[in-house]
Amino acid sequence: MSQDKAFTMEVRDDGVAVITIDVPGESMNTLKDSFADEVGSLMNRLESDDSVKGVVFISGKPGSFIAGADINMIDGCENAVDAESLARKGQAMFDRIEQLNVPVVAAINGACLGGGLELAMACHVRVCTDNSKTALGLPEVKLGLLPGSGGTQRLPELVGVQQGLTMILTGKELRAKQALKAGLVTEMVPQSILLDVAVEHALKRKPKSTKPPLKGMSKVLEATRFGRDIIFKKAGEQAQKKAQGNYPAIDKIIQTVREGVERGREAGLDKEARSFGELAMTPESYQLRQIFFATTEMKKETGADGVKPDSVKRVGVLGGGLMGGGIAYVTAAKAGIPARIKDISEDGIRHALHYSYERLDKKVKRRHMRRAELEKTMLMLSGSLDYSGFERTDVVIEAVFEDLNLKQKMVADVEEHADESTIFATNTSSLPITQIAATAKRPEQVIGLHYFSPVDKMPLAEIITHPETSDKTIATTVSLAKKQGKTPIVVKDGAGFYVNRILAPYMNEAARLLLAGEPIEHLDKTLVKFGFPVGPITLLDEVGIDVAAKVAPVLVKELGDRFEAPDAFEKLINDDRKGKKNQKGFYQYGKGVKGKPVDTSVYSLLDIDPERNKSAEEIIDICLLPMLNEAAYCLQEEIIRSPRDGDIGAIFGIGFPPFLGGPFRYMDSQGLETIVNKLEKLSTERGERYTPAPLLKQMVENGWSFYQ
Numbered sequence: 128m129s130q131d132k133a134f135t136m137e138v139r140d141d142g143v144a145v146i147t148i149d150v151p152g153e154s155m156n157t158l159k160d161s162f163a164d165e166v167g168s169l170m171n172r173l174e175s176d177d178s179v180k181g182v183v184f185i186s187g188k189p190g191s192f193i194a195g196a197d198i199n200m201i202d203g204c205e206n207a208v209d210a211e212s213l214a215r216k217g218q219a220m221f222d223r224i225e226q227l228n229v230p231v232v233a234a235i236n237g238a239c240l241g242g243g244l245e246l247a248m249a250c251h252v253r254v255c256t257d258n259s260k261t262a263l264g265l266p267e268v269k270l271g272l273l274p275g276s277g278g279t280q281r282l283p284e285l286v287g288v289q290q291g292l293t294m295i296l297t298g299k300e301l302r303a304k305q306a307l308k309a310g311l312v313t314e315m316v317p318q319s320i321l322l323d324v325a326v327e328h329a330l331k332r333k334p335k336s337t338k339p340p341l342k343g344m345s346k347v348l349e350a351t352r353f354g355r356d357i358i359f360k361k362a363g364e365q366a367q368k369k370a371q372g373n374y375p376a377i378d379k380i381i382q383t384v385r386e387g388v389e390r391g392r393e394a395g396l397d398k399e400a401r402s403f404g405e406l407a408m409t410p411e412s413y414q415l416r417q418i419f420f421a422t423t424e425m426k427k428e429t430g431a432d433g434v435k436p437d438s439v440k441r442v443g444v445l446g447g448g449l450m451g452g453g454i455a456y457v458t459a460a461k462a463g464i465p466a467r468i469k470d471i472s473e474d475g476i477r478h479a480l481h482y483s484y485e486r487l488d489k490k491v492k493r494r495h496m497r498r499a500e501l502e503k504t505m506l507m508l509s510g511s512l513d514y515s516g517f518e519r520t521d522v523v524i525e526a527v528f529e530d531l532n533l534k535q536k537m538v539a540d541v542e543e544h545a546d547e548s549t550i551f552a553t554n555t556s557s558l559p560i561t562q563i564a565a566t567a568k569r570p571e572q573v574i575g576l577h578y579f580s581p582v583d584k585m586p587l588a589e590i591i592t593h594p595e596t597s598d599k600t601i602a603t604t605v606s607l608a609k610k611q612g613k614t615p616i617v618v619k620d621g622a623g624f625y626v627n628r629i630l631a632p633y634m635n636e637a638a639r640l641l642l643a644g645e646p647i648e649h650l651d652k653t654l655v656k657f658g659f660p661v662g663p664i665t666l667l668d669e670v671g672i673d674v675a676a677k678v679a680p681v682l683v684k685e686l687g688d689r690f691e692a693p694d695a696f697e698k699l700i701n702d703d704r705k706g707k708k709n710q711k712g713f714y715q716y717g718k719g720v721k722g723k724p725v726d727t728s729v730y731s732l733l734d735i736d737p738e739r740n741k742s743a744e745e746i747i748d749i750c751l752l753p754m755l756n757e758a759a760y761c762l763q764e765e766i767i768r769s770p771r772d773g774d775i776g777a778i779f780g781i782g783f784p785p786f787l788g789g790p791f792r793y794m795d796s797q798g799l800e801t802i803v804n805k806l807e808k809l810s811t812e813r814g815e816r817y818t819p820a821p822l823l824k825q826m827v828e829n830g831w832s833f834y835q
């Protein structure tokens with residue numbers, strides 16, 4: 128047995144060959160091209176050794192099985208032929224495993240994803256642990272790919288076409304219980320007996336291939352060609368509704384699964400390998416892979432080089448509203464840290480506690496959580512009308528009204544009632560942290576921690592430093608945000624910070640186009656088709672027209688005239704149009720409203736005669752370019768630390784189309800000269816606010832790009 132091998136085999140006295148997968152020097156197993164030879168020689172031995180009665184594949188890593196093929200390896204492919212050949216090598220390797228005469232069992236604990244699940248599906252039996260980290264899925268679509276080593280064929284064979292297709296199209300993972308129900312695993316066991324149970328299966332007779340455990344309508348549909356046509360059509364429509372034609376993997380997945388279902392596994396595998404090769408070379412897959420690399424890199428960063436975060440054992444939350452409730456929830460449910468909520472009313476506290484209860488209860492009902500776990504999490508949440516219990520908090524996060532005096536008073540109160548070392552993190556979305564810290568006794572412990580609504584769903588947190596924030600405070604806050612399940616970016620203090628600052632000019636231009644007569648649906652649909660999750664006018668309704676109206680003057684005051692909002696807010700507010708929250712905005716809301724009809728009365732209110740004048744391309748340029756330009760200003764002013772942070776912030780904070788890589792990668796892909804030229808043209812046509820940021824011009828002059 129050699130230490131430098133990823134696959135090592137030991138044949139036990141009972142005749143079961145246990146193959147342990149433990150990629151040397153890596154924290155998680157990933158599959159590499161070079162393992163084909165290693166597995167090949169193990170297969171040679173197994174194929175010729177009659178004394179071996181069964182085989183078990185198990186991971187040597189404590190918390191995971193295999194996280195898929197090595198994405199670096201895929202990224203390193205120079206052309207489609209290289210990538211196709213990787214897929215074919217994997218297919219051949221897994222075929223050989225499947226064809227062994229003895230039973231082969233995958234013993235799965237932790238992540239079993241992509242190529243990892245493809246290997247497990249080539250085994251005859253899969254046993255998994257009931258560990259909460261156990262997850263089985265084919266997430267390749269999130270990388271703009273399809274499963275390349277048999278996954279498009281074996282998953283539908285095991286769980287049925289409908290469920291298999293959905294899993295491959297969405298990348299959705301199944302937890303242990305769900306995998307058992309779907310027929311993806313044969314047995315679910317506690318981790319302590321995983322190997323023993325796997326060995327038992329390996330000593331049984333090789334199981335005959337089974338049919339997916341289908342019931343009801345699924346069974347009827349999958350039985351006939353007509354029924355399967357319906358499944359493929361529906362799956363395609365649903366997936367494209369989200370993808371808007373921007374993700375080439377979607378069509379390829381449907382065609383490939385269909386090929387196998389209709390023409391057999393061999394034809395399916397051939398199409399799978401070819402499609403994998405082609406998709407690996409698409410710009411969409413390239414950008415999505417870069418997001419994976421960026422987020423993995425960010426997981427390791429502390430936010431302050433060389434500084435270790437302090438441990439956070441208790442958190443205080445000021446304000447039990449929507450944001451406070453969400454913050455308390457992610458603190459207890461995700462980070463596992465007790466949170467003490469202070470509000471001025473019992474109602475506020477009740478609201479916050481209820482917010483968590485509702486979310487946890489949903490998980491229990493969906494069987495994602497046991498009731499005992501819900502109760503344990505709820506015990507971590509407590510409320511108070513005064514500061515009792517705050518003396519032991521390590522971090523206090525305030526989520527009270529956007530009022531500077533009030534926030535400064537919160538700082539003083541926390542300094543009085545909490546420990547000397549307690550960090551004060553403010554969830555302000557518009558007030559400068561420097562001003563909130565201005566009256567603090569310990570300004571080095573004041574920091575911004577800006578969450579996005581809804582807190583439990585939105586993955587980004589902006590961590591805002593002011594000149595006196597200490598490195599320890601930064602590192603501790605970054606670490607807390609990560610535990611709460613967030614991807615944090617550290618940004619410098621300044622109006623709008625990063626995310627709202629780049630969003631504002633985009634929204635302003637959409638509003639200007641609307642006032643000039645472009646129909647609301649035309650604007651929204653154009654930008655959704657471009658790749659945003661919702662259009663800018665829908666977003667205004669979601670954020671709240673009153674909130675946008677409040678933020679606008681702050682940005683103008685701090686950053687200048689290019690942030691001037693079009694003159695329509697007053698009329699909208701006077702008409703009590705706040706957006707979704709009071710069910711009165713640009714769209715119609717309320718009971719009985721089907722679909723998402725525009726509230727056309729808004730046109731007469733704003734004296735608009737709606738008519739399409741601008742093409743989709745013009746609308747995109749008009750709205751998007753000021754966002755890109757502002758991102759460049761933020762980099763120039765060091766509001767963000769790097770283009771990478773700017774890209775991740777835009778993708779995770781406002782849903783900038785991920786397949787375009789974020790504002791900076793998008794500018795690189797278009798060419799900075801093109802961006803500057805377009806901005807200059809728009810500046811002549813529409814106003815000086817489009818003047819290119821000096822950084823962009825400087826970069827063009829020097830022939831630079833944001834990334835190498």
Ligand SMILES: C[C@H](O)CC(=O)SCCNC(=O)CCNC(=O)[C@H](O)C(C)(C)COP(=O)(O)OP(=O)(O)OC[C@H]1O[C@@H](n2cnc3c(N)ncnc32)[C@H](O)[C@@H]1OP(=O)(O)O
Pocket residue numbers: 154155157194195196197198199214217238240241242243245266267270273274275276278423426427
């Ligand atoms: C042919 C096939 O069909 C094609 C494929 O299989 S494509 C790959 C499909 N698999 C995936 O997309 C899964 C990618 N990985 C993940 O989502 C997450 O890493 C995970 C959920 C498995 C674990 O998350 P988490 O516990 O937070 O650990 P995380 O920090 O992300 O990863 C641990 C290490 O494993 C590495 N890693 C995980 N999966 C990897 C992969 N598929 N390729 C390369 N590296 C990977 C990470 O880079 C990180 O490396 P580091 O220790 O040097 O920083």
